[in-house]
Amino acid sequence: MKTPLILGAAVAACALAPAAKDAVIMTVNGEAVPQSEFEYLYNKNSEQQQSPQPIDEYLEMFKLYKLKVAEARAQHLDTLAQFKREMAEYRHDLAAPYLTDSTYINTLFQETLNRLDQEAEAQHIMWFKTRDGKKNAALRAQADSVLKVLRAGGDFEELAKKFSDDEPSAVKGGYMGYIPAMRLPYAFETAAYTLGDGEISDVVVTPMGYHILKGGKKRKSDGQVSASHILFGKDRLAQRGSDPKAAADSLYVILVEHPNTFHANAYAYSDDPGSQQKGGRLGWFSRGQMVAEFDSVAFALADGEISKPVQTQFGWHIIKREDHRAHAPENDIKTQFLRMISYGQDPRKGMIRDEESARLAKKHNGTFNKALLDRLAKEVNTGIDSTFYQRWSTAPLAGEVIYSVDGTPTTMGELIATLPLMPISADAPVYIDRISKDRYNEALRTAEETLIMEQNPDYANLYKEYVDGSLLYEVSLRSVWDKAAKDEAGLQKFFDANRKKYDFNDTKVKGYLVQVSNDSVMGAVKARAAELEEDKLTSTLRKEFQGSLLIRKVLESKGGNAMVDQIMFDGPEAKSSDARYPVFFLLNPRMITAPEELADVKGLVVADYQCKLQKDWEESLKSKYPVKVDKEVLAKVKEKYSKNKK
DSSP: OSSSSOTTTSSSSOOOOOOOOOOEEEEEEEEEHHHHHHHHHHHHHHHHHSOOOHHHHHHHHHHHHHHHHHHHHHHHGOOOHHHHHHHHHHHHHHHHHHHHHOOHHHHHHHHHHHHHHHHEEEEEEEEESSSSSHHHHHHHHHHHHHHHHHTTTOOHHHHHHHHOOOOOHHHTEEEEEEEETSSSSHHHHHHHSSSSTTOOOOEEEEESSEEEEEEEEEEEEEEEEEEEEEEEEEEHHHHHOHHHHHHHHHHHHHHHHHHGHHHHHHHHOOOOOEEEETTTEEEEEETTTSSSSHHHHHHHHTTTOOOOEEEEEEEEEEEEEEEEEEHHHHHHHHHHHHHHHTTTTTTHHHHHHHHHHHHHHHHHHEEEOHHHHHHHHHHHGGGGGHHHHHSSSTTTTSSEEEEEEEEEEEHHHHHOOOOOOOSSOHHHHHHHHHHHHHHHHHHHHHHHHHHHHHOOOHHHHHHHHHHHHHHHHHIIIIIIHHHHHHHHHHHHHHHHGGGGGGOOOSSSEEEEEEEEESHHHHHHHHHHHHHSSSHHHHHHHHHTTTTEEEEEEEEETSOOOOOOOOSSSSOOOOSSTTTTEEEEEEEEEESSSSSSSSSHHHHHHHHHHHHHHHHHHHHHHHHHSSSEEEEEEHHHHHHHHHHOOO
């Protein structure tokens, strides 16, 4: 399906006050058209006109619109899988503003803002996930075993050194220092911010791996600083035979005397290509985003202060702190937050889904069988394989209800049939949990969308307009537009019957414009062309003289092409359009005042043939599908809009 052709086509909704009872203004092929839909589309059409279209005139347009939609349904275009998928996506998008609970999302956002004011001391033991499901299952089992040891009084630091895959922290007994909010996965961040000092977490699962955390202290966040630097890279200066420390010390003396030259000197001397072109400016950053030595100095400086040379693994830096702030602007944080919670593996996406499900379940008598899901999750540890499918997709388990919405149950057999195979994986229970709850949420959302459709005329009319507009586009494409362009026999017959209509208003040159590299090639091309039938001319010459010529069929009036003008109309000397092929000439040129063939005027013929097909099609639809207009309802509509004019 393509972009729909919508009658009066603006996408913005036009508010209509719902009537106590929606009268039927007409029936088309037995299908009732409510007065509200007619007025809705009439209003939208009027918005695009300098003055409102007369109701009677618009009525005829509307009838044709509905006749074409009736034809699309008769051709079952509304049953095509792609059409149904696109309409479902549009309906979901349209309903989103009605379904979203901004209060809950704002609560989660406020949690993030509050955390940004603090930093949490973190210590962890980590097992990195792999792409191998069996290995991940083994890693998770090891994490569970280590957790039991810790619960029994095991030494966290020693176990971190022995088992943790996070080498930088493992050598320090798992110690990571103080972490800010929004830097690590939400599940990890939540554990770090909520654990008490010395408290041990359960196994925390993130997209990166499996973690056991030990809680630490909390402190006020240092916020963000904006800084610039000049780097004397140890490798680059060593290659030039210079001492980076000496170079940094020399420049520092100059900067103390002339601090306003910092950015100019960064541009001239810094070995950091990422910031050098910006005068050394690094922008805003939080604690932990730079290497430790750089980080500690940048946050210790006062605004505007320049540091003495600082050594890191990259070389020697002179740092200037530009500014500081508590955190990024709230709008920027909100944008980043919304992006994070839309990520499929962020737990908050599931939390928002569950909150929405709980809210909608109250309206639609929704129930979810958590006990059954727990049983399923225990068994899925062995993977979603043929044995698993056999057990859960046959009686009696297949008949057990996993969820129900508005009295309509979904059984385990129906759910299992939609699941893909999955090898043994520690994440299989998480996957089963997510899929089951997602499907439950989809069922609740669909029920709510149906309710909105029944209760909200704006929503219903906008959705109906999009569906009917899409059908109108597709049926017009198939019945008229594509047919006009692709029906070669019909086009030829139409051209032959109307040939005189396409006579030219002036004399045109028809032939083949050839551009070649030199005169000898021109001679060879002319000789070969004399041996060829005209229908083989272009393809043969392009193949045999590949790389030595350009050739194209032309039909040009005087003034249309400078090269043709020079050759046929005694025009001024022209240059070739391609410098590689400076010599140009015409093969088989002739002057014509009327088209010799359909190809000479095909664009015009297609447009006219399309108009004929459109007219014939519309006339056939008028006789094919009955339309009955309720004159009393129409009269009330006309009276209503005549009063509005006054």
